[in-house]
Amino acid sequence: MKGRKLLALLVVMVMVLSFVAACAKPTEEPAKTVEPAKTEEPKATEETKKTEEPAKTEEPKATEEPKAAEHPMDFDKAIYGDLENLDPSGQTVTYWYQHTGSREELMLSMIDEFNRTNEWGITVEGISQGGYNDLYQKIVAGIPAKQLPT
DSSP: OHHHHHHHHHHHHHHHHHHHHHHSOOOSOOOOOOOOOOOOOOOOOHHHHHHOOOOOOOOOOOOOOOOOOSSOOOOOHHHHOOGGGOOOTTOEEEEEEOOOHHHHHHHHHHHHHHHHHOTTOOEEEEEEOOSHHHHHHHHHHHHHHTOOOO
């Protein structure tokens, strides 16, 4: 019996020490970086002060728009069509969702805001499908029947 108690105590001690060691902060200091030695600039004399021009400040550069990818997108045009020349203007998008209560209210307000403000005239139609399980079952059933939201 004493052997079991001793073994149990030893196991508990090892677990506690492992936990403490895992939670402890590292004691090593991070390696210090050595800065390169600075060289002094020659001091300006009266003669060089007269010939030096005042320092010019650079104007802040305007933020540039990110450039499009330089390589073409890889997708199957037979499946997806010509996406590069797609015009979404006037399209209607059906969006199935599972939210209820305040989350549904927020979802519908975001959909309304998008419908009012998007520049392409796209209309999103949000349709509640019940809970997560209901939505999942409708998607699974809609795949072979090809009756999914657009």
